[in-house]
């Protein structure tokens with residue numbers, strides 16, 4: 001993320017006047033062009049004023065440096081909340097409630113597809129957890145965006161991303177909720193074990209993890225008719241415990257169960273799961 005740059009300026013009013021300016025951190029092209037434009041104008045005005053008034057240009061330069069820094073900061077600030085903004089006109093009253101509940105316009109949801117790249121997650125029936133997670137997460141994003149939410153996905157392709165990086169992304173974007181999507185597997189010989197489990201950090205009372213987890217769990221069960229397994233309040237995962245916003249981790253089924261595994265690999269069942277998860281998030285913000 002591009003942040004405030006530091007300008008180093010020097011000058012003297014000896015025999016000639018010269019100025020050196022460089023930046024320590026790079027800014028993107030658009031920002032740099034804006035900054036140079038504003039900086040150039042400011043420098044010209046201050047220089048002329050300094051010469052006319054006979055004030056040593058060093059004073060002017062210090063004023064310029066301060067003005068320049070705040071201009072750059074003001075330009076970089078909106079990047080912190082980049083995201084898709086959907087027109088108010090398309091939203092129904094219930095969807096509009098989503099916006100009223102948050103300070104920054106539409107709530108920003110992080111949809112985290114577990115594992116990826118070299119990390120396959122669990123396996124079963126020729127399926128890789130990382131693939132099912134991503135397919136469901138992409139559907140959840142599509143549905144949330146249709147409802148007017150902003151969505152950020154730490155990974156959108158089959159790539160490896162450390163869990164710490166996912167958490168850092170969510171925290172730096174000041175997201176309003178975090179959902180991590182995973183699949184389960186039963187290590188024993190019983191292939192009949194199946195259903196949905198959801199995890200949250202019940203020890204952290206500063207975030208409303210329980211409400212989010214309960215609603216996502218409840219709605220995913222309702223939309224799929226899957227076997228209701230536990231809603232665990234003892235999650236000890238980085239994504240549930242180190243995030244600064246309400247967070248939960250849903251395991252949408254068991255790849256070790258042949259029937260559930262088959263379901264999880266179909267678009268129709270994934271759609272139902274995504275609808276349930278989206279509805280849970282809607283209810284969280286609307287109630």
Ligand SMILES: [Zn+2]
Pocket residue numbers: 114115121122129182183
């Ligand atoms: Zn997993």
